[in-house]
Amino acid sequence: MSTSRVAEFDVVLTRYLDIDGAPLGPLPAFAADAADLVPLYRALIRTRTFDAKAVALQRTGRLGTFASSLGQEAVGVGAASAMAADDVLVPSFRDQAAQLWRGVTPVELLLYWGGDERGSDFAGPRGDFPISVPVASHVPHAAGVALALKLRNEARAVLCIIGDGATSKGDFYEALNIAGAWQLPLVVLVNNNQWAISVRREAQSAAQTLAQKAIAAGVPGEQVDGNDVITVHDTVANAIARARAGEGTSLIEALTYRLSDHTTADDARRYRGDAEVSLHWHGEPVARLRQYLVGQGAWSRDDEEHALADAADEMERATEAYLAMAPQPVSAMFDHLFATLPVSLRSERDEAMGGEAGHA
Amino acid sequence: MSTSRVAEFDVVLTRYLDIDGAPLGPLPAFAADAADLVPLYRALIRTRTFDAKAVALQRTGRLGTFASSLGQEAVGVGAASAMAADDVLVPSFRDQAAQLWRGVTPVELLLYWGGDERGSDFAGPRGDFPISVPVASHVPHAAGVALALKLRNEARAVLCIIGDGATSKGDFYEALNIAGAWQLPLVVLVNNNQWAISVRREAQSAAQTLAQKAIAAGVPGEQVDGNDVITVHDTVANAIARARAGEGTSLIEALTYRLSDHTTADDARRYRGDAEVSLHWHGEPVARLRQYLVGQGAWSRDDEEHALADAADEMERATEAYLAMAPQPVSAMFDHLFATLPVSLRSERDEAMGGEAGHA
Amino acid sequence: MRDATLVEAINAALARAMQEDERVLVLGEDVGKDGGVFRATDGLLARFGPARVFDTPVAEAAIAGMSVGLAAQGFCPVAEIQFMGFAYAAIDQLLNHAARLRTRTRGRLSCPMVLRTPCGAGVHAPEHHSESGEACFTNIPGLRVVVPSSPRRGYGLLLAAIRDSDPVVFLEPTRLYRAVREPVADDGTSLPLDRCITLREGGDVTLVGWGGVVPEMLAAAERLAAEGTQADVIDVATLVPLDAETILASVAGTGRCVICHEAPLTGGFGAEIAARLAGPGLFSLLAPVERVTGWDTIVPLSRLERHYLPGVERILAAARRSLRHG
Amino acid sequence: MRDATLVEAINAALARAMQEDERVLVLGEDVGKDGGVFRATDGLLARFGPARVFDTPVAEAAIAGMSVGLAAQGFCPVAEIQFMGFAYAAIDQLLNHAARLRTRTRGRLSCPMVLRTPCGAGVHAPEHHSESGEACFTNIPGLRVVVPSSPRRGYGLLLAAIRDSDPVVFLEPTRLYRAVREPVADDGTSLPLDRCITLREGGDVTLVGWGGVVPEMLAAAERLAAEGTQADVIDVATLVPLDAETILASVAGTGRCVICHEAPLTGGFGAEIAARLAGPGLFSLLAPVERVTGWDTIVPLSRLERHYLPGVERILAAARRSLRHG
Ligand SMILES: Cc1ncc(C[n+]2csc(CCOP(=O)(O)OP(=O)(O)O)c2C)c(N)n1
């Protein structure tokens, strides 16, 4: 018999700050001056404040079902802050952290979650995709966008964010495999928050890490501490730099934890204990970065109070604007269906707008 | 920064016989006596003879489109011979080698490829699936069958065969991932014949090996020389033994080469050169085992002549039986659609059988 | 069993089927401990254990495809797809495999599976959670397509679907899950899978439809009665195989028909009913067949949802148009 | 261009579209060097190069999903699915994404893609290669569904589909690929995507259908003419959006209609045409609307295929039944 080892792989986990915000060694260049991290910290707070507001609006009947990102803010903030403005974000339904950083406004997000399509017509990052509610089906879109960038020889990259549960879906594998085969400028970031509604990460796959799913596609895969915004930013920045440089696709698994219910329609106590959740409050991303900044003298109690007040204020104003928004006309259902409404649909539109119909 | 290696993997390639049929070391126990390999050799010849006959029938208008297994016979023979009768085969469209070994008759195969559904109503392995023409969509079936066996606590296993192209399809990943998570008694065998119609294996995926796709599912994956029936048999037997023992799912990539056109409807010279094909005739599975058997004194020129004549004879008789087969009644379209034909379809059946219809 | 909602009736039917036949399995996303996002499978894990009720990874094609494998082995899998918006990934398995396993093996293997999924709008759900996609399934030979519209019918039809020897797509209108309660006798009695259900006999006009619009049809019939017009109201219930006789018989009496469904008009299954009327039923018709359906548009997000849904007023208007003829 | 078959006309339209607009890309399995298993993309790789024509791995959902991404970025991808039997894996992407990208972003992003695939039976193809699955697509708002039935119409409709700003499913009847040749002017002239095409005017009975049955309808019309009956023959061509006017206008003249398609009867798109007749067209009808279609069964393997396919004899019988009325 002859046996030969024809391929070898490993998966590496990286973190810069420990669970209490203490540096585990020198930080990457972008983080050398703690003051430079303050915008990231403000973004974490802004996201958390937005989420709390959205949940409150839902609880009082003024918003639809909403998916909070509580505890996972560093994934979106770290990743989006590593993107250039002309990179393209292809987000999931829990990616308001990244969307807010990219310039989608709180009013737009509230509009969307409040049941108004205009919320996906962002004034800001016009090339970004709207969120994908169907799990993983946007990874092929991200690959398609990345192919477009490559075909045009543009040094731009695409970031697609998915959940741990999404790594079980065929779309994810198909798209990652093609992106690998074609060396597309794509970074797929897995927000591994340990749960897919009521199903634990361990029940999703026997793979010890989700990062190793990259091996199936022949692309680099690695794990990062997803509650350490410095690590997320640095790792995504490197992957995007590779993508922009024509070095192809990467997969990054960010380890974090979903501290909230799955959505406002979910009651997580049906399937997981409070003790488990409590445990994970230790090490959550906002406190972690704050501890580091405070330790470095870059952040004070006063700063904190102001930042919280600013965020609360912004979300209060956004809520008012959202609630004051005039409704869309009924014809909106038809107005964007096609570039030009087919003649055959005109009478339907008229009927929808209040005219009596003939028989269909 | 802290980085830790959290997982390590490798992929191993195994072969027992070299490209000229010389043993590379001691053979596995089942192959210790070369005479015991004669049935495998006969099966290789039988498959090749069947394929040649089927292609000839197609060329003369007496069979539909057909997918030859030329050059890949050892994959199916090696695998099927490693199965127990009560294991379940879930084959692709190029798996006549495995089907023939399992007891599907040449007449049944000809019937199927000749456009008659009765060809999938095998008298032999009644629990085996019919072949899947849609690529990879049968891997979930195999996982479902494996789950059934596990739920009934039966020490049986499922073998599913797919092509290299099939490893790009979401169904493959979804099913392998679930099988891994649930430790199902499933062996997925990839016939990597280097081509998916006109698309090279390398264009299918950046993965250096297809075996490493197992890593994404957290299950063992390995490569074997798919032209060495001894290696295929041994490796599949081990994987099946693990499956039967409750140790879960495996992926095996068998390296081989499609010496024929994709199907009789294909003309491979459009996309690959004769030189490449000629190269791969050296090392093909029939000659390889023959060389070994002859070298061991277990096979003679005489044996060869007789074996070829026997196979030719069998296929001649099968052809006659196939061509003599009375056609199905027209009502057959309706007879197997449901356990009981809904009342509403009775008039359609009557009309199809020749009665005039009312307006539908 | 005391008064039950539709979702409770579905739950009771699942429990009953699992109780009476150990081959029945329940699988899907969050069907275990969580009891399903609508609680349709609530309590089943505790009662029947993890060998009969299991949470799957997020993989709809595999949920359907594994069900084919389980069914071929003699189990009766009841797979839940969390919302119809995610069921399209399962069409390939249903069309290419489930629906034809019996035919292609000439009966050697068969596929007694049920694919359940909530459908339809009306509960202000997120994007992709409000569609009525039945027409993607109704032209697939070998498949049955069933849509219950009340707790009792949900119970009886689901039991029948599970007991059936062939694949059934079972679509549960989300907005009816908790809309009403009615007494449901949990006695294992199923309803036939090839009959429409006449809910009201009138004789002046036929209102026929399925799913979420059935209560609207009944409300419209009340309003019509107040105006002195008596409507036949027919819940199609099983779209395929279609019981055209019951509909034709009603229209033979009324001469007028309003077909109602929530899915878009063009290519919707309502067209099939209209086609039966235009064919064998033609000479019964006194007025053009009316269809009151969702528009040929994407179901809007919640703010405009009520402008999409076909409701009582549109049904009434159609019925009155119909009554003006002849 | 000299006389062309349908597949040559498709090829010419692809080349023309790529020539005139560099945003047009062709992708799919074996579309490159192999030129597509039916040769529809033959020569395109050599002419336009690997940045505009690319072979994909075997992954239909991703082919459709990547096309959405490409289209959102301003390309006009023309994706080939090798056979309709493998297109069902793409429905999820078409329904949940392609068809609604414009609507859900209020026009910020759009999806000008074409998904081409051969469809239908009649060439003794292997299992899963003979289905007519158009009804899976015709109830999806935001999607256009087109089925050409001759070389000229294939050329003009495909050009229109590629130039259209929204997603189009383009189904090419396999058995017509090489059935006939006709002169096709490769002059870039497209056909409208919202009109039926009247192939013959008669006035006694309307034969309406699409795809593989169109030649059968024409043959039936010849036979009828020999008997002294003149048929209108209408190729629907674009199923969605449906040009009901042309059909209604014809039936207003004839009073009789035979709807023909290869897909199974129940839930087939022919029902939509019948429904328009039962509605606005009712008072034109002198005879019950006839539908001549595939049976509600799985398309059989090749040996029984001819017993499945609706052909001239069944069309004639239906037309004659229709003519016996009034
Ligand atoms: C294709 C699909 N199937 C099912 C659902 C219903 N669903 C919504 S979120 C979710 C779990 C997703 O888990 P994960 O990917 O880990 O993301 P998370 O919610 O944890 O952010 C499911 C099953 C869906 N949205 N899409």
Ligand SMILES: Cc1ncc(C[n+]2csc(CCOP(=O)(O)OP(=O)(O)O)c2C)c(N)n1
């Ligand atoms: C889902 C699906 N897509 C496309 C096809 C058309 N097709 C038939 S075989 C084939 C290539 C398969 O390649 P591979 O998996 O390597 O198997 P091989 O033919 O080499 O045995 C393709 C694309 C199919 N049968 N099924």
Ligand SMILES: [Mg+2]
């Ligand atoms: Mg998760």
Ligand SMILES: [Mg+2]
């Ligand atoms: Mg291959």
